[in-house]
Amino acid sequence: MTDGPPGDDRVVVALDVGGTGMKCALVRPDGSVLHAERHPTDAGRGPDAVVETVLAVAGGLADRARAAGSIPVACGVAVPGVVDEAAGVAVWSANVGFRNVPLRELVGARLGLPAALGHDVRVGGIAEARLGAGRAARHVLFVAIGTGIAAAHVVAGSAAVGAHGAAGEIGHILVRPDGPRCGCGRTGCLEAVSSASAVARRYAELAGATASAADVAGRAAAGEELAGRVWREAVEALADGLATGQALYDVDTMVIGGGLARAGGQLLDPLRAALHERMTFHREPRLVAAALGDEAGCLGAALLALDSLERR
Amino acid sequence: MTDGPPGDDRVVVALDVGGTGMKCALVRPDGSVLHAERHPTDAGRGPDAVVETVLAVAGGLADRARAAGSIPVACGVAVPGVVDEAAGVAVWSANVGFRNVPLRELVGARLGLPAALGHDVRVGGIAEARLGAGRAARHVLFVAIGTGIAAAHVVAGSAAVGAHGAAGEIGHILVRPDGPRCGCGRTGCLEAVSSASAVARRYAELAGATASAADVAGRAAAGEELAGRVWREAVEALADGLATGQALYDVDTMVIGGGLARAGGQLLDPLRAALHERMTFHREPRLVAAALGDEAGCLGAALLALDSLERR
Structure with missing residues (x-):
């Protein structure tokens, strides 16, 4: 500043x-x-x-x-x-x-x-790293989960841009080789499984009824089995994606933002547990909700x- | 310098x-x-x-x-x-x-x-980026494939270290959720499928005879069907791993080194084709063999x- x-x-x-x-x-x-x-x-x-x-x-x-x-x-x-x-x-x-x-x-x-x-x-990501939930950390991964999923790798307050302005596309990493087709044309991208739109689509497929990701989260919290299953699948795939991010970036703190993060502890708590399970020799990053909305x-x-x- | x-x-x-x-x-x-x-x-x-x-x-x-x-x-x-x-x-x-x-x-x-x-x-990676095969590029990913698999993300001649000295662990990203167990304890890591030791292990499993990764490469080149299958599986998984690397890092050039890269065109040619297939909206990186051995x-x-x- x-x-x-x-x-x-x-x-x-x-x-x-x-x-x-x-x-x-x-x-x-x-x-x-x-x-x-x-x-x-x-x-x-x-x-x-x-x-x-x-x-x-x-x-x-x-x-x-x-x-x-x-x-x-x-x-x-x-x-x-x-x-x-x-x-x-x-x-x-x-x-x-x-x-x-x-x-x-x-x-x-x-x-x-x-x-x-x-x-x-x-x-x-720069804002969350300097002014928001990543304020105390030097190495931050900001992951925005909404209609799509994308990330920003921020080190010492600067975000990596990449050679062609396309770094941080964590929504388009492979997590489920046999999974659904992604909007980008590939199969099994993180975005095709764990984005808010993917959660809504998957629920509609299984339940035959439309519901937003927020609805699915609410129904899962209320104990509806099908919604719980869809939510768990999304969280597990997201943990796989974050574990890959940690393997490549090795950050202190992951800041989770975007529409899906409005589910708060219902997303962050199981996600933290699932990420913990996936850390073998790596240092586990702190997982926090975005602060700036x-x-x-x-x-x-x-x-x-x-x-x-x-x-x- | x-x-x-x-x-x-x-x-x-x-x-x-x-x-x-x-x-x-x-x-x-x-x-x-x-x-x-x-x-x-x-x-x-x-x-x-x-x-x-x-x-x-x-x-x-x-x-x-x-x-x-x-x-x-x-x-x-x-x-x-x-x-x-x-x-x-x-x-x-x-x-x-x-x-x-x-x-x-x-x-x-x-x-x-x-x-x-x-x-x-x-x-x-610093040496390959400054003196070797990545000399012309500003954003380089050096991937060493031997007994294990690891990478270095080098931008403007400096390698990313990460928050705990563990950045670039591309060998431990998920590529095959139903794949073999990795030495790190997880299932389906890139290293468990595409490292030289994984290639040798997989061949031994299927053929009931021991052979080094170099042997498998040689037999595949000579037209042995089983060796060809093992080699293809390794190359496909490697392409998935590199595609994930490109999504997150967005580099100009990927430099492939380590023991497995000694297979030369037999590795690089199909790997380049498989990576090309996986690029949707991303810019495709140049894929080259390491120059410094x-x-x-x-x-x-x-x-x-x-x-x-x-x-x-």
């Missing part, structure tokens, strides 16, 4: 652009939020319209900051999919509709401010923008 | 201590080898005797350097197992018999030189020692 002088009135404009909504905020250098707002993404309008909304919302936030006597110093934007952070390009964001959009340049030009573009889960991405976008200022 | 002045006569004493033998050398700052020698480890004598041999060999190499008019400036030692590089401690090296041996301090005191301790595969660990120990000098 940048510690400004007393009475520091600098703020960063931060946007986390998702498939359904945008979480937006003015964030102070110490990570505290001056103002937050949300907007629909309405991705069906096409990528050009979404980009225009991003630019308009960012511009509006910068104006609001100035009107309140603050000084906007940078803008950070987070998007899902494949993100080339070095080039500032949203390479491929399926659910937002972006394909090679030079978003950093567009935002920078519109606002007249330095800008940074990041991957939603990676910047969420769905604001992690927006806060992380702000941190990324602040980092980019420090490097200038 | 440290580029010394013309006529630079500095050398580093480097030792790679394995379960059976030690590869030792005097290495110049540009990575060239002034002198190399090998010694048996004879681990059966117990850890104290092995440590004494390490110290005697290192001291002898430093003396030899001075006698030849060179100036030994540092000593690097590589060992297998779990290595705390920050503390300079060989935490756990099963096949050498080390348990919490403060090897860096011992070597430094005996030689009166700055010393560095590294993990054999991680420093081998069994000298990688010794060269990497020298590089680690040189790096530690630069940081002083």
